[in-house]
Amino acid sequence: MARHASALPLLGAVVGLLVALPGGLLRPAERPPSAVPDGAVALVNGRPILFDDYVEQTERETALPFRQATPAQRARVLREMVDEELLVQRSLALDLPENDTDVRQALVGGVEAQVSAPVLARPIDDTALRAFYNAHRADYATQGAMRVRNLLLHVGGYADADQTTSQAMEDAAEAAYQLRAGTPVAAVMEHYGFTDAPKADAGAQFDFAAKLHLGDALFAIADTMSSGDVSDPVAQPDGVHLLLMSDRRKPHVAGFESVRAAVYAAFRKARQADAQAANMLVLRRGAQILLAPGAAE
Amino acid sequence: MDAARFPVPPRRRVLWCAGIVAVLFLALAAVVHWRHGAGLRHELLALPPDDVTGRPALVRYALAEAQPLFAARCASCHGANGQGDVSNGAPSLTDGHWLYGAGRVSDIERTILFGIRAGNGRTRNLAEMPALGQAGLLQPAEMRNVVAFLQSLRNRNSDADAAAQGRATYAGKGHCGDCHGADAKGSTDLGAPDLVAGKYLHGGGAQELYESLFLGRHGVCPAWYGVLTLGEIRALAVFVHEAAASAPAAPAS
Secondary structure (H helix, E strand, C coil), X not given: CHHHHHHHHHHHHHHHHHHHHHHCCCCCCCCCCCCCCCCEEEEECCEEEEHHHHHHHHHHHHCCCHHHCCHHHHHHHHHHHHHHHHHHHHHHHCCHHHHCHHHHHHHHHHHHHHHXXXXXXXXXXXXXXXXXXXXXXXXXXXXXXXXXXXXXXXXXXXXXXXXXXHHHHHHHHHHHHHHHCCCCHHHHHHHHCCEECCCCCCCCEEHHHHHHHHXXXXXXXXXXXXXXXXXCCEEECCEEEEEEEEEEECCCECCCHHHHHHHHHHHHHHHHHHHHHHHHHHHHHCCCCCCCCCCCC | CCCCCCCCXXXXXXXXXXXXXXXXXXXXXXXXXXXXXXXXXXXXXXXXXXXXXXXXXXXXXXHHHHHHHHHHHHHHHHCCCCCCECCCCECXXXXXXXXXXXXXXXXXXXXXXXXXCCCCCCCECCCCECCCCCXXXXXXXXXXHHHHHHHHHCCCCCCHHHHHHHHHHXXXXXXXXXXXXXXXXCXXXXXXXXXXXXXXXXXXXXXXXXXXXXXXXXXXXXXXXXXXXXXXXXXXXXXXXXXXXXXXXXXXX
């Protein structure tokens, strides 16, 4: 029994030695004196600057491989990176994301870029592209153009101060008949007392410009006319109008192949918009949004 | 000796003691191994990335660490042996041709960290292959001529006229040289492949080339920063670098 009793302390000593060895006698892993984590070149208020960024920035600024950059060059780059990190942290302290619209836009843009990246990476199926074009044909209609002359007969004009609107309409109808029969415009204008309407533009113009000059009512009539047509008299507050369409090119939907570039760009934009909308849905679902009484989204 | 107070035979007591000592030695060995690994892990990251390959022990450590990571994270696109996959446009990692940089560990690490067209601000995203056909920038005949020209660069086209017209389109209307270079040898600044060496991400046959021209290409390599640790990323970069350095020269696609 005495032999076993003396063996136990010895066993305990051996166990203790084995536990102590890893902490003391074995050479510990070498650690730098600073607390900069592995993979970082600096720690700024607890935020790491990646060593990889440091290498990239040094090579970009010096146009040299990192190994060949001098210590002074590397130090300058690191100083700049530390300054940038300090300013970024300062921006957060100043709550710039809340107060500065440029910062907010940059942040929003960054998130949107991340959302768009996988969407833009997906190749576009040509069938889908054509289907998109068919669903948005109106977007690819070319502008119409016209060369139209707008003649105006003032009611109670100089020739007949007591002329009524109905009489003026009769005169204008007769003038239209004459014009359709080929009577020169100048002669008809002189005989019946027509003038060119104000803001009239007898030159060729796109439909949107013609609409501005003619007004909605007269443009609606002009839009139905073809080259060479003379309109029926149109009574307006300023008198009776006759439209002479000398050249009409109606808008038409451009063929798919001719607008491929526009369709392609619009399709990608639509895909991005769908991705952004889906992302917003997810963000809203997970958010707590309170509105003040009376406020509505 | 009082056998009644010590009922365990002496031989069994010795075995018990030996077992305890063995367990303790195993524990000690595990601690030593862990501390050694921690030391290597630290050293792997403490060095500039391009200096790691000069330390055989670190390289061995990195390869061991990266092997399962590559299998789990990279092989699904780049293939089990890093040979690439033209069906998804994932480039070969072992043929010595790099889309970005010069194949240094730092270049590879940068790609792993922030990806390619991965959506973050530091991702590689200076250019993408435009959809010349789909966007209506080139007509089908023009694209066919460009294909003929590209194949002529590798002596695989017999229609000299088409190749000549394709060369003109390459340099002119197609603006291909803006990214791939006037000599068609690519640009590692822009990630534009070397067309003379035949490094086509989606295949070098006439049909594949036409599709690349028509559809454009916008491959994505995910950013692993924040997903993998910096040590894992460093290990993977060393792994890919060593795989490329040790692979035999592969024929062009």
